[in-house]
Amino acid sequence: MSTSPEAQATAERQLCGLVNGVAQQIAHHVQERAATLGLTAPQATALREMSGPLTMRELADRMSCEPSNATFVVDKLEKQGLVERQAHPTDRRAKVIALTPEGAELRERLLGILSQDSPLGALSAQQQSALHDLLQQALSRP
Structure with a gap:
């Protein structure tokens, strides 16, 4: 039995609201x-x-932003001594961004505090994995 267009629209609206709410949290x-x-x-x-x-492109992709925005963020982090630009190991025209020792130490502290009271922390590892798979499946639809 198929769902009515109205019921499908309501279900999608509710799901969108939940996904948006989690993203905001x-x-x-x-x-x-x-x-x-x-x-x-x-x-x-x-x-x-x-x-x-x-690379800047890889970082921008991971941050879900444009490379120019990632460059702006990296410039600030570089001024703080947390990252440095280095020669790319195989492409002499490119640069890679790497953590300095201070940046690596701050990253470890950051990862620790991000895990405290995380909005997804109430989900078990299995539930998080299932949610990941479902969202990945939704994103991969044409």
């Missing part, structure tokens, strides 16, 4: 926790995503 959580370390939310997001040296 996560953004607020990151902003609050970042501020305790003297960082902006975009700076915290960049540090969180820097699990190793990255």
Whole structure:
């Protein structure tokens, strides 16, 4: 039995509201926790995503922003001595962004405080994995 267009629209509206609500809670959580370390939310997001040296494009993709926005954030982090630009190992025209020792230490502190009272913390690892798979599936639809 198929669902009526009205019922489908209502279900989609409710799901969109829930996804948006979770996204807002996560953004607020990151902003609050970042501020305790003297960082902006975009700076915290960049540090969180820097699990190793990255090109600016890779970092921008992980931050879900344009490379010019990532460059602005990296410039600020570089002025704070948290990241540095290095020569790319295989492309002499490119640069990679890497954490300095101070940046790596701050990233570890950041990861610790981001996990405290996270909006997704009430979900088990299995539930988080299931949610990830469902959202990934929804995003991969043409």
